Amino acid sequence: NFVLTQPPSVSESPGKTVTISCTRSSGSIDANFVQWYKLRPGSAPTTVIYEDSQRPSGVPDRFSGSVDRYSNTASLTISGLMPEDEADYYCQSYDSDIPCVFGTGTKLTVL
């Protein structure tokens, strides 16, 4: 099975832009859709990006997703950072052998 590796933590100031990476260890990142979830303590996870770059209704357009097949990496970019964006973020994908793999998770701190 493949692994999705994320940086353990990122931090940035309010109003700035931050990008969280998610690198797939084997198999092509663009072979299967990537989703991104936001997780805050005491709350259920919520989807911020699905199918690589789609935003669910209610998610602000400050959130965007992309996939780079050359680096085999998916990315979540959050612009105009706000204090409420502080959370843990997880990417997630799958393949024909395993229906779900979560990334290692990234703690976003808004300074």
Next chain:
Amino acid sequence: QVQLQESGPGLVKASGTLSLICVISGDSFSHSSWWNWVRQPPGRGLEWIGEINYEGRANYNPSLESRVSMSRDTSKNQFSLRLTSVTAADTAIYFCARLVSRNFDSWGQGTLVTVSS
């Protein structure tokens, strides 16, 4: 709007069996959805446990496959998780979630299960 609610014992003895139920409201076992269990050990990341569909067909995380089983009760609109031979490493918040087109679009609030020695 789909709502999911986990329930079950918050404390399980080591070597025992962890059993949880997820009650679904606002949806039923439709052909397009898979019903999942995901957990998060304290201070660690999310781990997918397994999924079950309307037919009762289940897929499990290979790392847990020898100890996990899932079932569903369509008449009660709920599905369940059973994890045997638990250890302290199984202490976690357990979430149930709906998977549609490989995206988890609805989650329960999660329930903390502690394995005691």
